[in-house]
Amino acid sequence: MPRYNSIKAGELTDTSYYILLCLTKKKHGYLIMQTIKNLTDNQLSIGPASMYTTIKKLLDADLIELSVENGSKKKTYVATMKGIELLKKEVERRKAMVEHAEKILNHYEEI
Template sequence: MPRFDSLEAGALTDISYYILLSLIEAKHGYLIMKTIDQMTDHQFTIGPASMYTTIKKLLAAKLISEIGGTGDRNKKTYVTTKKGLELLQKDVERRRKMVEHAEKAFYKKGE
């Protein structure tokens, strides 16, 4: 049985979500990890192996693109594409609805 690919289904995993969000402005790998760590107040950390595996998938799906380096030829720099931004916006709305569902469920339980 083939593995479920959330990107093909139009849903983002948490790691894909945070990478796309961090790449609204172009960054290299280490800065992506640092940005996500700061953005989430150290609640969500990504290791290099997971990050680069996800970056490969995001590149293949054309949700991010590689752009010119930062001067150090060994550092690849990435940025979210228009397609990536559109999917990110849809996913933000999906997550917003998930929170609404949870709030309704908690409210009903408290009645």
């Protein structure tokens, strides 16, 4: 049975969400990992294997693009407009999830 591909379904895993969020500006692999650690106050750490597997999926879905600078061996990545639009939709989806949880948990506290 094939694995569920959340990106094809229009949803982002936490890893793909943070990688795409970091790529609103061009970054290379190591800087992506460091940015995620800093952004999440070291609560989320993504290793190279997981990161590059996710980057490949994001590239295949045209959510990010590879940018090789002249004379540099470093590969940098940046979000495409399609990626930015999906990121915006994902933020709204996650906001709704939090609102649902707050409603339920607020009701739970009243009991």
